[in-house]
Amino acid sequence: GEDVEQSLFLSVREGDSSVINCTYTDSSSTYLYWYKQEPGAGLQLLTYIFSNMDMKQDQRLTVLLNKKDKHLSLRIADTQTGDSAIYFCAETLYNQGGKLIFGQGTELSVKP
Amino acid sequence: DAGVIQSPRHEVTEMGQEVTLRCKPISGHDSLFWYRQTMMRGLELLIYFNNNVPIDDSGMPEDRFSAKMPNASFSTLKIQPSEPRDSAVYFCASRIDRGADTQYFGPGTRLTVL
Numbered sequence: 001g002e003d004v005e006q007s008l009f010l011s012v013r014e015g016d017s018s019v020i021n022c023t024y025t026d027s028s029s030t031y032l033y034w035y036k037q038e039p040g041a042g043l044q045l046l047t048y049i050f051s052n053m054d055m056k057q058d059q060r061l062t063v064l065l066n067k068k069d070k071h072l073s074l075r076i077a078d079t080q081t082g083d084s085a086i087y088f089c090a091e092t093l094y095n096q097g098g099k100l101i102f103g104q105g106t107e108l109s110v111k112p
Numbered sequence: 113d114a115g116v117i118q119s120p121r122h123e124v125t126e127m128g129q130e131v132t133l134r135c136k137p138i139s140g141h142d143s144l145f146w147y148r149q150t151m152m153r154g155l156e157l158l159i160y161f162n163n164n165v166p167i168d169d170s171g172m173p174e175d176r177f178s179a180k181m182p183n184a185s186f187s188t189l190k191i192q193p194s195e196p197r198d199s200a201v202y203f204c205a206s207r208i209d210r211g212a213d214t215q216y217f218g219p220g221t222r223l224t225v226l
Contacts, residue, residue, distance in 0.1 A: 031212050042116075042203055042217040043155075050212070088155070097167055098143070098213045102155045 006089055006103035013111050018076040020106045022089030025070060029091040032065065034074045037086045037105070046074070046087075076108075084110045116218035118204050124224045130192040133221045136185055137206030143167075145215060146179055146189050147203040155203075161187065162209070194225045 003025045012018045024032065030051050035043040049056045049063045049072070056063045062075040076083055086105040093099045117136040125131055137144045145160040159169040161181045169179070176195070181187040191198055201222050205215040 031214075033214070035217075042219045043205075045214055045216065048212050048214060092213055097160070097162065098207070098209070099157060099160070099168065100145075100215055104154045 004089055004091055004101050004103035006087075006106045008104060009107050009109070011109045011111065012079050014079060014081055016079055018074075018079045018083070018108055018110075020074045020076075020087050020089075020108065022072040022074075022103055023070055024072065024089070024091045024101075026091055026093055026101070027067075027070065028094050030094045031092045032063075032072050033090040033092070033100070034061075034063065034072075035088040035090060035102075037088065039085075043088060079108075079110050081110045081112060084108055116204055116206050116216055118202075118218035118221050120221060121219065122222045122224075124226065125194055126226050127195055128193045129225075130190065131194045131198075131223060131225075133189040133202050133204075133223070135187045135189070135204030135218060137187070137204070138208075138216055139185065140208060141206035141216075142209040143207040143215075144181060144187050145205040145207070146187070147205065147217075148200045149203060149220070150200045158189070191223075194223075196225045199223055199225050 005023045033048040034046040037043050060077045064073045088105045089103040090100045119134045143162045146158040149155045158171045159179045164181045179189045201220045203220045205217045207215045
């Protein structure tokens with residue numbers, strides 16, 4: 001079945017780069033997404049990548065996609081304390097009406 | 113645009129009571145999704161609608177849960193009777209079915225069933 005896996009925790013120092021990793025199983029996924037959830041809030045779309053791309057950069061965010069290994073990563077450059085949140089990776093199931101399957105979320109803790 | 117609007121933001125009720133959660137999607141969006149988030153199970157898709165029609169309700173836990181979308185600008189998720197294990201944050205999301213198929217989430221309703 002479809003499954004998206006992420007590590008649960010990541011701790012970095014302010015100013016360092018953070019790399020959050022994700023693996024997925026459905027090779028038919030057309031888009032892959034990164035969402036951010038701050039405490040007590042909903043999920044906010046950070047960025048997405050189309051499955052025929054291998055990299056996308058958006059300011060401090062870099063998304064890398066290795067379609068062969070079904071591996072997605074999110075790199076946050078110059079991580080700030082305001083980046084502390086839970087980050088969810090998600091894949092879209094094109095053959096199921098575009099349903100999103102989410103990973104468990106990675107809690108990023110940024111220490112000053 | 114105001115984004116996806118959910119109400120109430122918080123709901124505390126007693127076991128056995130009926131609970132109704134409400135969602136207003138982003139105007140012009142074609143699809144609407146209801147999710148439940150708990151520590152134990154993470155984010156689960158309950159049901160989704162396309163053009164107001166329920167497409168996939170396989171995630172609805174049991175008959176106590178029902179969802180409706182009477183028009184393009186309103187949806188409800190009802191739990192009757194509620195149980196303590198229904199305590200969770202319930203999110204509504206909407207999507208325009210073009211481009212990146214991105215879902216936009218509301219702020220959620222935190223439900224506590226005592």
